[in-house]
Amino acid sequence: xxxxxxxxxxxxxxxxxxxxxxxxxxxxIEAKLDKLVKLCSGMxxxxxxxxxxxxxxxNGIKDLGTQCKKEEMISxxxxxxxxxxxxxxxxxxxxxxxxxxxxxKQFDRVRxxxxxxxxxxxxxxKNKPHEAEEASQVILCTTCTLCTKKFExxxxxxxxxxxxxxxx
Numbered sequence: 669x670x671x672x673x674x675x676x677x678x679x680x681x682x683x684x685x686x687x688x689x690x691x692x693x694x695x696x697i698e699a700k701l702d703k704l705v706k707l708c709s710g711m712x713x714x715x716x717x718x719x720x721x722x723x724x725x726x727n728g729i730k731d732l733g734t735q736c737k738k739e740e741m742i743s744x745x746x747x748x749x750x751x752x753x754x755x756x757x758x759x760x761x762x763x764x765x766x767x768x769x770x771x772x773k774q775f776d777r778v779r780x781x782x783x784x785x786x787x788x789x790x791x792x793x794k795n796k797p798h799e800a801e802e803a804s805q806v807i808l809c810t811t812c813t814l815c816t817k818k819f820e821x822x823x824x825x826x827x828x829x830x831x832x833x834x835x836x
Contacts, residue, residue: 711825764828771824775817782810 733746789803 764831767824768828771817771821775814775821778810778814778817782807782814785810 729746729749733742785803785806789800789807792800792803794800
């Protein structure tokens with residue numbers, strides 16, 4: 669949004685309407701960011717619950733293993749279960765976690781690009797409409813890219829959840 673400097677000095681209704689519009693957008697963005705932070709916190713809590721449940725499972729298997737050390741068939745089953753779990757954890761760390769980290773890095777880069785575009789837009793000379801329009805277009809393009817990255821993250825989380833559900 670561009671506002672003429674004279675409008676700012678006069679504190680005109682047009683200027684106030686522009687300020688109100690920008691304030692509304694900021695409030696909307698803030699609400700969405702708060703929601704995203706809450707969702708991330710929920711995801712972290714779910715991860716902690718998973719780790720706790722996983723530790724309990726491993727401890728239960730250890731307890732059962734010490735109880736049945738002498739049984740050859742049970743020892744074979746424990747070895748197979750250990751290899752299977754180890755392979756799944758290894759795959760999870762090497763593939764899924766790496767995908768999430770790569771996607772987060774890309775998202776952070778796009779978010780940084782968005783901040784730079786906003787700074788350039790704010791610094792664009794208003795008496796040169798071509799440069800101001802170009803800065804606005806860069807913001808629009810970066811916003812689209814940012815939204816795309818958000819959907820990619822959601823798709824990755826959805827795919828991981830489906831994969832986890834199907835493996836259970």
